Amino acid sequence: MNNPTHFLGTWHLIPEKSDYAHGTPPVAATYQFQSGEKGSLAVSIQWTDAEGQSLGVDYTIIPDGKKRAYENPAVADEVMSEFESDRVLNSMTYRSGAVIAFATRIIDETGMMKVLQRFYTPDGNHFDNLQYYKQ
Numbered sequence: 001m002n003n004p005t006h007f008l009g010t011w012h013l014i015p016e017k018s019d020y021a022h023g024t025p026p027v028a029a030t031y032q033f034q035s036g037e038k039g040s041l042a043v044s045i046q047w048t049d050a051e052g053q054s055l056g057v058d059y060t061i062i063p064d065g066k067k068r069a070y071e072n073p074a075v076a077d078e079v080m081s082e083f084e085s086d087r088v089l090n091s092m093t094y095r096s097g098a099v100i101a102f103a104t105r106i107i108d109e110t111g112m113m114k115v116l117q118r119f120y121t122p123d124g125n126h127f128d129n130l131q132y133y134k135q
Contacts, residue, residue, distance in 0.1 A: 030045070117130075
């Protein structure tokens with residue numbers, strides 16, 4: 001496993017840089033990574049939607065490239081996360097063996113984090129949502 005140091009801490013959305021192919025981008029958001037036990041990362045994403053509603057999700061990943069059962073089988077069967085490098089963290093979500101969602105988080109040379117979320121539709125197409133964050 002690569003070193004997650006570049007990702008640790010709280011990241012703040014730069015809303016004007018968001019580019020969504022589907023849905024409406026949040027007006028504000030934070031993306032937080034904390035080191036956990038045995039190589040895990042605690043992830044907390046909090047956001048405010050265009051209607052002013054506060055939403056959030058908290059989960060833990062183990063970025064070792066191994067598929068693991070997903071806690072909500074109505075949504076997905078398995079998830080996998082891995083560091084491609086010290087500055088690239090990828091995650092995939094699977095249903096019936098097929099990838100239904102992919103996320104990559106890339107920290108560039110300026111220290112900005114780009115988050116690309118790709119969602120696959122049942123007909124084989126996909127759409128991408130893009131966000132940028134800074135610490």
